[in-house]
Amino acid sequence: MHVHVNAATSVDGKLSSRRREQVMISGDDDFERVDRIRAASDAVLVGVGTVLADDPHLTLDAEELVAERAENGDSAHPARVVADSRARTPTDARILDDAATTYLLISEDAPEARRRELEAAGATLVVAGAERVSFPAAFEALEDVGVERLMVEGGGEVIFSLFDDDLVDELTLYVGSMVIGGRDAPTLADGDGFVSDFPRLSLRDVERVDDGVLLTYDC
Numbered sequence: 686m687h688v689h690v691n692a693a694t695s696v697d698g699k700l701s702s703r704r705r706e707q708v709m710i711s712g713d714d715d716f717e718r719v720d721r722i723r724a725a726s727d728a729v730l731v732g733v734g735t736v737l738a739d740d741p742h743l744t745l746d747a748e749e750l751v752a753e754r755a756e757n758g759d760s761a762h763p764a765r766v767v768a769d770s771r772a773r774t775p776t777d778a779r780i781l782d783d784a785a786t787t788y789l790l791i792s793e794d795a796p797e798a799r800r801r802e803l804e805a806a807g808a809t810l811v812v813a814g815a816e817r818v819s820f821p822a823a824f825e826a827l828e829d830v831g832v833e834r835l836m837v838e839g840g841g842e843v844i845f846s847l848f849d850d851d852l853v854d855e856l857t858l859y860v861g862s863m864v865i866g867g868r869d870a871p872t873l874a875d876g877d878g879f880v881s882d883f884p885r886l887s888l889r890d891v892e893r894v895d896d897g898v899l900l901t902y903d904c
């Protein structure tokens with residue numbers, strides 16, 4: 686499986702503010718670029734922290750991209766995937782509407798009642814990991830249902846875990862020309878952080894987009 690992480694940060698590396706509310710870092714051109722990566726993916730993954738903070742829809746905005754997928758025999762939108770160890774996704778979350786298939790990656794510890802509620806709300810559950818979602822196991826299960834190109838849109842906890850598990854193939858990072866600040870604001874890679882064996886990336890491309898910079902890395 687090819688795993689492509691895409692995110693937008695401020696110049697000081699923050700994904701959003703200390704309030705953890707969505708901050709528009711990208712401009713129109715960058716959001717169009719994000720839409721094109723989604724269109725070229727079989728599935729788009731976020732963590733439940735992002736679902737709770739942003740309530741994203743994770744579908745395609747541009748009708749021509751939907752039409753292109755149809756021409757290729759693909760579903761209108763990529764599948765949506767949420768890493769949600771304890772099945773905390775709200776049943777009225779936008780990712781649970783019927784615009785696309787939605788997989789919830791949960792752990793063995795996820796409460797039975799929540800599992801039933803989320804299945805009734807339309808989610809397909811994938812159990813991987815004892816207390817926390819195991820990405821290596823979950824990604825094998827996703828491959829079994831045909832996910833070969835996975836886009837990851839955050840947030841910082843999930844992105845750190847994926848680097849920690851050595852599962853990231855490609856990173857596109859839009860750095861918007863703004864400062865967010867705050868020691869408690871989420872960054873590109875949170876989690877416990879590395880103290881040695883830091884993942885080293887290979888810079889493939891640098892491009893000016895909107896009023897910021899797009900960095901592309903092979904990982």
Ligand SMILES: NC(=O)c1ccc[n+]([C@@H]2O[C@H](COP(=O)([O-])OP(=O)(O)OC[C@H]3O[C@@H](n4cnc5c(N)ncnc54)[C@H](O)[C@@H]3O)[C@@H](O)[C@H]2O)c1
Nearest residue numbers: 692693700701705732733734735818839840841842843846
């Ligand atoms: N600027 C951007 O590109 C961008 C993108 C996405 C999110 N955000 C922002 O990031 C914040 C949310 O990020 P976050 O880091 O709080 O949450 P997150 O989206 O990374 O979700 C973290 C949660 O995922 C679950 N999870 C399950 N298995 C896991 C595993 N193996 N490793 C890590 N987490 C696992 C856990 O419940 C954990 O709390 C919000 O403020 C949102 O606005 C910004």
Ligand SMILES: Nc1nc(=O)c(N)c(NC[C@H](O)[C@H](O)[C@H](O)COP(=O)(O)O)[nH]1
Nearest residue numbers: 693708709710711739741742743744838
């Ligand atoms: N590329 C990018 N630039 C940003 O400035 C920003 N705030 C996000 N944030 C990612 C997060 O997951 C958003 O919630 C979804 O990008 C919204 O997705 P929808 O439009 O609801 O499909 N992503």
